[in-house]
Every structure is written in C-alpha cells, then in structure tokens.
Amino acid sequence: MDDQLRVGVIQMNSGSDKAANLDTAERLIDEAAARGARLVALPEYVSFLGPKEAHPQQAEAIPGPTTERFAAKARQHGIYLLGGSILERTEDPARFANTSVLFGPAGETLASYRKIHLYDVEIAGSVSANESATILPGDRPVTAEVACHTVGLSICYDLRFPELYRLLALDGAEILFVPAAFTLYTGKDHWHLLLRARAVENQCFVLAPAQIGPREPNNARCYGHALVVDPWGTVLADAPDREAVVVADLDFRDLRRVRAELPSLANRRPAAYERQPVLA
Secondary structure: OOOOEEEEEEEOOOOOHHHHHHHHHHHHHHHHHHHEEEEEEOOOOOOOOOOHHHHHOOOOHHHHHHHHHHHHHHHHHHEEEEEEOOOEEEOOOEEEEEEEEEOOOOOOEEEEOOOOOOOEEEEEOEEEEEEEOOEEOOOOOOOOEEOEEEEEOOHHHHHHHHHHHHEEEEEEEOOEEEOOOEEEHHHHHHHHHHHHHHHHHOOOOOEEOOOEEEEOOOEEEEEEEEEEOOOOOOHHHHOOOOOOEEEEEEEEHHHHHHHHHOOOOOOHHHHHHHHOOOOO
C-alpha cells in the first residue's frame, strides 16, 4: 500500500463550447501530471455547462467520445483520472444522467457513478429549479480502488446529504470525490464548511474539483475554490479565483492516526440509530 499519493484537482470555467472545454481539460490534466500528480480530478459538467435546451445535443453514450479522450489521457500519463461529470444518454430521450467516470492508469474504466441527489426547489418570486426535469437520478453509492486505497464518488449537490458519505466511509472509502459547479451564492457560505464537515465526520480526504466564473444561460457565477481537505478538516490546497490546477500530497499515515486517536467511526452504535415506532 502506498502511504503517500500526490493529487491534482482542476478548476475550470466550462461553457457551451464542448471542443474548447475538452481542450482546456486536457491541457490542465497535462499540467497536473507534469507536477507529479498520480491522481487527477476534473469538475462537474466538465465538457458542457450551458443551457438545458442543448442537453439533447450535448449528451453522449458512455463509453463515448469524451470518455475515450479521458481514457487516453489517463493512459498517456499513467495516472488515475476522475473525469469530472458529463451528460450521459439514457433510455429516456428527454432526460439524461449526470455521470462521473473514474479511469485507471491503463485507461480502463474503474467506476461509473450517476449523481443521486437532484436540486428541485420552488420559492415564489425568487428561485425556480427543477433539475429532475432533465436529469435522471442515480440509485446507488459507488466506490473503487485507487493505488490500493478505496475512493467514494459523489457529485455537487450530493454534498448536502451526509448519509451518502457515511455509507461510502463504511464501504472503506479513504478519499471522497466531490466534483462540483457550486454557485457563488451558496458556495461563499457553505462550500468550505460542508467539505470540511464531510472530511471530519468520515475521517477521509476530500477532493473537490470545481467550476468557477460565469455560467450560461443566466450568467450566474460558480464559486470555484477547488479544494483538497485532509481527515482532520485542514485545507491542504485551495484554488485561486481563476482557471487552475492545485496539487497536494495525501499521507495516509495521517488518516490512520486520526482514526486511531479519535475513533468515531469505530465507536458508532448503529442499533441506537434505528427509528422506533411512534406510540399513540
């Protein structure tokens, strides 16, 4: 088992030009690999972050052109690569999956995860969001092995559902992926807080590649701040307010020390958490 692993998380401003987005992603993957990263992670909607009306034209099969490009990059550099997330075609021609694919150093697919939690909210006169109108939710947590360490996959809004991350930790996860396109409005108050909380409560490293800057079609802004957080909640890397690659070294001896000295995972009492029937 490797006790140390250098990781690179990528921050982008993807838009409606898929070709330009993928060229940028490949350039930043090259930069991360050149800086010694053995595990590289891209943000949510890396290939297209534009109007929902364009989803039918932008969605792809998996495997497909975008995942094949990412597989080739992983193979070229001999790295593990989380391909952020892309729009995946489903059996429903009007609805798609927000899907993250993890590749191994030979370009092989190690795992594929469909975002489980979808942002649906109606606030009169303020916010109207109905992600489930065009996106189909996933239905299962996903883990995989990277350099003899278990990783857990998630995407963006999943971050607000701690039960998912606890399941991943119980399945052995030591690294949690959170590729995202968090808005500036929520990100400035919640992004660092939630990522550090998921790291501390599950005693895991958290890798959170991010989108930054304006996003179409309403020119809302993404918060950015691609992060790497350690199991104590310390931020090891925080991207500046621009397109960037940030690199950090994960030391799994620290993870084992935290879990030994503060054994909250070992001290769980699942039987006490079962909901009891309410007596009339």
